[in-house]
Amino acid sequence: MATKQVTKETGLFEAIQQFCQDKSLDRELVLGVIRDSLLTAYRKKVGLDVDPENRCQVEFGQDNKNEIVISVLRDIVSSEPKSALEISLEEAQKVEPGATVGSQIRVYEKPQDLSRVLSSQAKQMVFQRLRDIEKELLFEEYKSKEGELTHGYFQRWKKDAMSIDLGKVEGIMLKKDQNPGEKYRQGDRLKAIISRVEMRPREPMPVITLSRASGDFVKKLFEMEIPEVYDGIVEIRDVARIPSFRTKVVVHTNKMDVDPVGACVGMKGVRIQAIVRELGNERIDIVLHSDEPSVFIANAISPAKPVEVHVDRKRGDALVIVPDESLSLAIGINGSNVKLVSQLSGYKIDIKTVSQYNQELASPEAREKLDRLFNAQQEAMEQSADSGAEEGVDEDDDSYTPLTEIPGLTPRIIDLLEAGGIKNVETLVDFSPEELSKISGIGRTTAEQILRLLRESIEWVEEG
Helix, strand or coil, rough: HHHHHHHHHHHHHHHHHHHHHHHCCCCCHHHHHCCCCCCHHHHHHCCCCCCCCCEEEEEEECCCCCEEEEEEEEEECCCCCCCEEEHHHHHHHHHHCCCCCCEEEEECHHHHHHHHHHHHHHHHHHHHHCCCCHHHHHHHHHCCCCCCCCEEEEEEEECCCCEEEEEEEEEEECHHHHHCCCCCCCCCCCEEEEEEECCCCHHHHHHHHCCCCCCCHHHHHHHHHHEEEECCCCCCEEEEEEEECCEEEEEEECCCCCCCHHHHHHHHHHHHHCCCCCHCCCEEEECCCCCCHHHHHHHHHCCCCCCEEEEEECCCCEEEECCCCHHHHHCCHHHHHHHHHHHHCCCCEEEEEEHHHHHHHHHHHHHHHHHHHHHHHHHHHHHHHHHHHHHCCCCCCCCCCEHCCCCCCCCHHHHHHHHHCCCHHHHHCCCCCHHHHHCCCCCCHHHHHHHHHHHHCCCCCCCC
């Protein structure tokens, strides 16, 4: 009979050892949980609510710890025992023949000898506590990995959410975190970013939310594929993304000998193509960062190449003028390109072709609207005007024709011309489009429009 009990106990400890390996739990921690659960169940059974002296103990046998024994230090009394901490002299002498009244004796019991109620209670407490410990450990492990890249295997669909096997636990990927159009079969391997880890009372395990649709996911892919990004030589300043359509990644470096865009693209595009394949052939634009809004917007509007970019810092508006044939490139499919540029720059983007710009410039109402986009150059313009005044330029010389005589020339453009040293029509006529476009706030298209207005509106009379 004893041999049978030892065999059962040995099987128990083998099961505990296997459980610890499967759940990555410390053996001593699990044995401590078993000890506390048995003590709690035993005290409840015998009505011992308080045990200040810790007379009840659980011991594991020293022979490979194959025995579990509960012991209670009891007082020997001559009368009938009144609590679980007392034992009659007759019962004590059965255990220890030399026992006497007033002394103490430790009485040992094996869990197998206890009632089925005790075993059931202890088992429930052990399992519940072990589940809580496993949940806490998994939460701490994955909470420290928030924002990191991981991989898993597609398991099944739960309505619109995907269940992903991460090894120790399952993660979920909600519909908003998925790349539209991607399809998976059970067992397919995929990469994702751990976006959020939560403890929910009704869930047996931590809730781990994964994402393939976030900009951070793209950033982590860049860190994995591009050594310069991983080492911090090339910094990713921002990422704007419309999943499955287009992503724009803003890059910057402080090293003059490093081309951040070229480093990300790689030789013959080999680096960026690895990321594109992972994203299901999603279009990726690498944007060079600039602190100057007009330059940054010109970089970000790629693949279109703008002719001019004017920004209104106060209103947060930007006008981008592109060649007629580049309008669809600048806007993108369903407006994706201009949306991402607006998101990155913080400006409301208005795109016009050269033809549209020239037509609107001929309308007084449109000219007034377009004129506001020159506000960014106001301070530089005023400083240049002050400088011109110091040089002794006589703006009131009646022998010259003022710029206001040119119909269609807005006050703002006149101010820009005067800030560039052009105070009258006679001076303006000597300028070529190339020279005029070099003036701050005046691009090539605006320069050509100014000279066109000049040719159409001023009549020259030859003196005989």
